[in-house]
Amino acid sequence: MRYPEGGGLTAERRAFREGIRLQAGERFAAGEKTAVIAKDLRVSVRSVERWHRAWREGGMEGLRSAGPANSPTVTDAQFAVLEEELGKGPSAHGFEDQRWVSLSVATVWRLLKRHGWSWQAPARRALERDEHAVELWKKEVWPRVKGSRRSTEHGSSSRTRPASR
Template structure:
């Protein structure tokens, strides 16, 4: 089983790999040898070599998280309060929150433009998930459904 490590720890690990590559660049080792030795792709080593040639070892340092969230934790608290009011309160006809509606709410409330994928990651990061309505049709006859499952479904299979 693999140990799951935090983002900062992974970032430091990757930075150490880049520094090791930098030391090997200084010794004049070939890209393929370095890639094999560090167990990374040659393409990565080539990119690091270009970075190293332009800025030295300092250029191989980590620049921080790859992507900081556009919506801060404080803003997300406000967003949750707005979401709790419901879509109708914000001018939509029904009571369904969609990614595009949440995206529009974020743009209106905070002036932040983000993609639907970014909205999904934001909601997921804060414990939200998509949901299907649990309601059943009023006309649903549970007894008839059970009979159908017992008698008809085995024949269909």
């Protein structure tokens, strides 16, 4: 099955595909033609050519699976340190607010979810919350902070409509 639980191939499917590549490697060593190998293994000629290049550069090891594409880039030891630092909070690291990560939200979410963390959402609104101040901030401060994604100095970015001047 393709894309189970977060993407990529299952371990079984990866092993199956690696087996096909290794069969092709044995046939490269025997001097067989790319088109014949592709037809017999029921794969594209382009794939066999790519495998042949990998075989020439790295032998049979060059045809082995590199593992899942979405494997963690953070080791367990590194994550233990990260978890300890996360527990201290952003202010302990010099951040003025809760935005202390420069990764995308999706990347952070996958990393934290993989290690048992979850979104932090308050169960209720703070008693000290000033609704008037919140609305004022949304109307006056947020538009300045957010800014525009594209400059309007050069007119329209549409190719179908000329810039109005």
